[in-house]
Amino acid sequence: MEHGQLRIADVAVSGRRDGPDIAEKEPVIPGGPVREGWPDGAGEPAWPVSVAEALGVQDRLRPLVDLVGPGPAAPATVAGLDVAYAEDGDRLAAAVTVLDARTLQVVDSAVATGRPAFEYVPGLFAFRELPALLDALDRLSTPPELLVCDGHGLAHPRRFGLACHLGVLTGLPAIGVGKTPLVGAWEPPAEHRGAWSSLVDGTEVLGRVLRTQDGVKPVFVSVGHRMGLENACAQVLALAPHYRLPETTRTADRLCRTALANNV
DNA sequence: GCGACAG
């Protein structure tokens, strides 16, 4: 599956490298951009290398998020994405597993290895894993109908978390499922599976705190792209019939870990 | 000014 087939948005993904403030231009990753052939804008770098550039990228892509689409009510295939890091944090493996939405069986999968593409900065987390995740998506034989991301979507300081970024870049419906909160206020939902409470920032609803199993810690669900919050939660519940996390993330997690262990 | 802070 080529980037073209994924319909990577034809937009500038990077930030401008020329700026007045020298201090803010310091590369976050020594050596600069790590990805070649990125669908960058005219004359612009392949990937942001500083915090200032990354913030600029988010600001530019944020308007491209589709908040209208309710999303597929009954997707045939759902993909889970996750990344595992080596102990030294020098190497990583990204995995995508595609499940049959009805049987929850893995019908396709792919792995890509690489290096973290950015320093870990809360709010800029996506820039670390995106290149490897897109590489893995490229290796699938068929595009999935929905992406379930390990991290937040709209529940982000600038309303553009990993799930939004991945959704915009691929054009696919995407939802974010975080294990811990990043932003927003919330109250613990009732103890039973399916119970939820709103994750809010003032009057703005960022997502939902959803209990996927009786008595277990809830997960944080937010819209990524081309999905409605109600539908997103329904999909997550359907994907988590027995465990706290959706089967999509569980299978992807196992795949990238074993891949990392086998140096594959 | 001092914490908090997806993975």
Add this chain to the structure above:
DNA sequence: ATCTTGTCGC
């Protein structure tokens, strides 16, 4: 994310 020991519970 990753490192860690035992422990509580089904």
